[in-house]
Amino acid sequence: MTADDDTMSASPPPSVGPTLLDDAHSFREQSAASVPGRLASLLEDRVRRLHGDADASRPPDDLTAAERAVIEVAEQFVVDVHGLTDDGFERLREYFRDDEIVAVMFHLACLDGFGKLDAVTGLRPTRTPDSHEKTTTS
Amino acid sequence: MSTVPRLPSAVENRPANMSTLLAHQPELARAFGELYARFWSHGEVDHPTKETVRIRNARVTDCGY
Numbered sequence: 649m650t651a652d653d654d655t656m657s658a659s660p661p662p663s664v665g666p667t668l669l670d671d672a673h674s675f676r677e678q679s680a681a682s683v684p685g686r687l688a689s690l691l692e693d694r695v696r697r698l699h700g701d702a703d704a705s706r707p708p709d710d711l712t713a714a715e716r717a718v719i720e721v722a723e724q725f726v727v728d729v730h731g732l733t734d735d736g737f738e739r740l741r742e743y744f745r746d747d748e749i750v751a752v753m754f755h756l757a758c759l760d761g762f763g764k765l766d767a768v769t770g771l772r773p774t775r776t777p778d779s780h781e782k783t784t785t786s
Numbered sequence: 787m788s789t790v791p792r793l794p795s796a797v798e799n800r801p802a803n804m805s806t807l808l809a810h811q812p813e814l815a816r817a818f819g820e821l822y823a824r825f826w827s828h829g830e831v832d833h834p835t836k837e838t839v840r841i842r843n844a845r846v847t848d849c850g851y
Contacts, residue, residue, distance in 0.1 A: 730848065737792050746793050747810035754814060 672698050690727065714743035718752060725756050726763075 676695045711719070717739040724732045740749060765771075791802035796809035808815035826836065843849070 734792070747796070749793060750796075750807055750810040751814065754808070754811065754818075 669699065690723075717743055722752075722756055725753075726760050 672695045676691055679691045717736075720736050721732065721740050724736060740752075744752065791807075793802060793807055793810075795802040795806035797806040800806045805815070808818065826833070829836075
């Protein structure tokens with residue numbers, strides 16, 4: 649799916665007043681300076697969506713319910729594992745057996761751990777809210 | 787964050803913990819066990835240093851181990 653396709657199929661942005669948008673901008677700027685990149689990036693996306701910006705990223709519409717459930721848990725696992733809710737986990741259990749969930753979690757743990765290893769060793773490009781692709785060593 | 791296990795133990799009469807959860811995937815558990823054992827018993831870094839890192843990680847991430 650291209651960005652244009654995504655934009656065309658997106659629901660109209662919610663109507664919000666200027667005060668809320670100003671608050672959202674302020675919140676984004678504060679969060680970008682105080683939280684890890686992925687969470688800041690997600691907040692950035694949310695604020696862009698609030699504005700109705702055409703380039704805001706969001707999940708494709710053609711995901712299955714199982715894919716949405718696993719994406720929700722995977723994203724929360726990486727961004728803030730303590731924020732994983734029982735409801736989110738139960739949605740995962742609607743579509744996956746226990747042994748499959750163990751495999752997914754182990755996979756996630758490895759990806760998350762080695763992703764962090766890449767980041768701290770400067771081996772991979774990283775994205776920050778205020779810049780385009782750059783390497784951690786640049 | 788849940789304070790009770792969200793997945794059941796795969797080993798009869800044993801509580802859910804990392805080992806009994808991984809038992810849902812025996813081949814994975816065996817391979818990981820070998821890797822983990824090698825990590826703790828070999829290498830350039832001494833054991834106290836590894837343990838210091840482990841404890842600090844557990845405290846920061848609120849891990850019970």
